[in-house]
Amino acid sequence: MIALRMLGVLAILAGPVTGLAQEKPYPSQVIRIIVPFAAGGTADALARITAEHLSQRWSSPVIVENRPGAQGNTAMAFVARSAPDGYTLVLVPVGNAAVNPSLFNDLPYDTLRDFAPITQLATVENVLVINGKSPIRTLKELIEAGKSKSATFTYSTPGAGSQAHLAAELLARSAGIELTHVPYRGLAPALTDVLNGQITMTFAQLSSARQFIDNGQLRALGIASKERSAAIPHIPTIAAELPGFEAVSWYALMVPARTPDAIIRKLQAEVARILELPNVRSALEAQGAQAVGNTPEELANIIREDTARWAKVIRDANIEIK
Numbered sequence: 001m002i003a004l005r006m007l008g009v010l011a012i013l014a015g016p017v018t019g020l021a022q023e024k025p026y027p028s029q030v031i032r033i034i035v036p037f038a039a040g041g042t043a044d045a046l047a048r049i050t051a052e053h054l055s056q057r058w059s060s061p062v063i064v065e066n067r068p069g070a071q072g073n074t075a076m077a078f079v080a081r082s083a084p085d086g087y088t089l090v091l092v093p094v095g096n097a098a099v100n101p102s103l104f105n106d107l108p109y110d111t112l113r114d115f116a117p118i119t120q121l122a123t124v125e126n127v128l129v130i131n132g133k134s135p136i137r138t139l140k141e142l143i144e145a146g147k148s149k150s151a152t153f154t155y156s157t158p159g160a161g162s163q164a165h166l167a168a169e170l171l172a173r174s175a176g177i178e179l180t181h182v183p184y185r186g187l188a189p190a191l192t193d194v195l196n197g198q199i200t201m202t203f204a205q206l207s208s209a210r211q212f213i214d215n216g217q218l219r220a221l222g223i224a225s226k227e228r229s230a231a232i233p234h235i236p237t238i239a240a241e242l243p244g245f246e247a248v249s250w251y252a253l254m255v256p257a258r259t260p261d262a263i264i265r266k267l268q269a270e271v272a273r274i275l276e277l278p279n280v281r282s283a284l285e286a287q288g289a290q291a292v293g294n295t296p297e298e299l300a301n302i303i304r305e306d307t308a309r310w311a312k313v314i315r316d317a318n319i320e321i322k
Helices: 002-022 042-057 070-080 094-103 139-146 163-175 187-195 206-214 261-275 278-286 296-317
Strands: 031-035 062-066 088-093 115-124 126-131 153-157 179-183 201-205 218-223 249-256 289-291
Touching: 031 042, 031 070, 042 062, 042 088, 042 115, 042 249, 042 261, 042 278, 070 088, 070 094, 070 249, 088 094, 088 115, 094 163, 094 249, 094 296, 115 261, 115 296, 126 163, 126 187, 126 206, 139 153, 139 218, 153 163, 153 187, 163 179, 163 201, 163 296, 187 201, 187 206, 201 206, 206 218, 249 261, 249 296, 261 278, 261 296, 278 289
Parallel strands: 031 062, 031 088, 153 179, 153 201
Antiparallel strands: 088 249, 115 249, 115 289, 126 201, 126 218
């Protein structure tokens, strides 16, 4: 009897200790932000800005780990298989979240099934540019010329399935014109051949094209966002000529599915606070990006809408990754 009573006392004493062990405050260890690309570029910069400020805010360090490969799919698959404990995050571009599911038949992850959204970090404006010496001065002139039977317009991209590729195909179908795709291995050569007049046009992130627009080597015909750019407000939106047109790049933070909601909410609130800091907004603007910081629900809706929109473009244009 005495032995049984002692066991009962021990069980009572052990209960609170066990509970405390299970309720470790988050975060209590290193957090990793996985970037699906090599160091450098907008995605990497956004991850490092976020990691730096989270580390300052919390006692636990936040580090950036670059895992390039297979157009970002390698990193996405890695995070999808990671423990859903809030210690492995992934910086997700629109391509990996909403485009690749329609481009690859054997994608090793499902965006909606395998990930939980945290927040959209930033949007990046894309701009339609042509050579600065071209006689075409407006989007309307481009469309009118494109409808001529004698016109042969080409557009360059960093590769098949890229945001530039999808934006150009959306433009062709929205305007009812024919455009010939010339894919390159990366943005630099794609932009170079527009600069030297070998290619008619391309879509490029504003941060990459801005210097050439400013010095007159490129002419911007339109911004691919709903509203004019604060950086170059004199450039009209493409939607002003083609209502509803939008082809915006964006970057978001996500975690493996089944990550506790309390952790997701804590991450979202902290990242949203960071994105409101004036120095962070300035750093993002230097990357040609606009801070967002929306809710997980809002991000989930954006992913669903963009997935459906780009799936239609890919299907209609018969875009394939070979």
